[in-house]
Amino acid sequence: NAGVTQTPKFQVLKTGQSMTLQCAQDMNHNSMYWYRQDPGMGLRLIYYSASEGTTDKGEVPNGYNVSRLNKREFSLRLESAAPSQTSVYFCASSPGLAGAGDTQYFGPGTRLTVL
Amino acid sequence: GENVEQHPSTLSVQEGDSAVIKCTYSDSASNYFPWYKQELGKRPQLIIDIRSNVGEKKDQRIAVTLNKTAKHFSLHITETQPEDSAVYFCAASPQPSFGNEKLTFGTGTRLTIIP
Numbered sequence: 001n002a003g004v005t006q007t008p009k010f011q012v013l014k015t016g017q018s019m020t021l022q023c024a025q026d027m028n029h030n031s032m033y034w035y036r037q038d039p040g041m042g043l044r045l046i047y048y049s050a051s052e053g054t055t056d057k058g059e060v061p062n063g064y065n066v067s068r069l070n071k072r073e074f075s076l077r078l079e080s081a082a083p084s085q086t087s088v089y090f091c092a093s094s095p096g097l098a099g100a101g102d103t104q105y106f107g108p109g110t111r112l113t114v115l
Numbered sequence: 116g117e118n119v120e121q122h123p124s125t126l127s128v129q130e131g132d133s134a135v136i137k138c139t140y141s142d143s144a145s146n147y148f149p150w151y152k153q154e155l156g157k158r159p160q161l162i163i164d165i166r167s168n169v170g171e172k173k174d175q176r177i178a179v180t181l182n183k184t185a186k187h188f189s190l191h192i193t194e195t196q197p198e199d200s201a202v203y204f205c206a207a208s209p210q211p212s213f214g215n216e217k218l219t220f221g222t223g224t225r226l227t228i229i230p
Contacts, residue, residue, distance in 0.1 A: 042204060042220040106158040
């Protein structure tokens with residue numbers, strides 16, 4: 001099992017460019033998440049998908065869109081990149097079972113720089 | 116929404132001594148409290164978690180305590196070793212609406228073990 005994979009690992013964009021970050025999991029998990037990590041800010045939820053076919057906004061959704069392509073894949077799109085979106089982006093997944101407590105497994109991250 | 120505060124932001128401990136990291140949360144509906152460890156340049160990984168029906172949980176040198184009345188929980192690492200050096204994040208999650216867990220993370224504690 002590869003677990004959670006993300007592509008690319010690194011990316012440099014110019015202001016106004018667009019790009020899509022890809023995430024896939026092979027653990028048959030129902031729920032998937034996108035976080036951004038900035039120094040001193042911890043991990044902040046951008047969007048999540050409780051199950052295939054559903055997506056919801058997290059804490060910091062502005063400037064992003066997501067697509068839950070199928071059960072395995074969850075992509076994050078920046079339509080018009082801004083320097084404030086310079087960050088490390090982590091995808092995560094969890095079994096998504098009803099009830100309390102659901103371990104999230106993280107991907108290796110994508111380091112994005114917007115000039 | 117949930118707000119999680121984590122202290123201290125940095126902590127230096129002599130090898131072999133104990134380390135304690137504390138978190139407080141605001142939403143009394145929260146009932147799942149995981150701790151993640153993130154080594155430099157790596158992804159966050161779950162090290163221990165606790166649910167609201169338990170006051171303490173221990174796994175070898177790591178323990179977590181929960182005080183629901185005071186809305187705070189703590190991570191205790193005993194007999195610290197150099198490989199414990201990392202950033203530690205606490206998180207809290209309320210009752211799920213779809214069976215998934217929306218985690219709210221603290222801002223992290225950088226733990227340094229001094230040989």
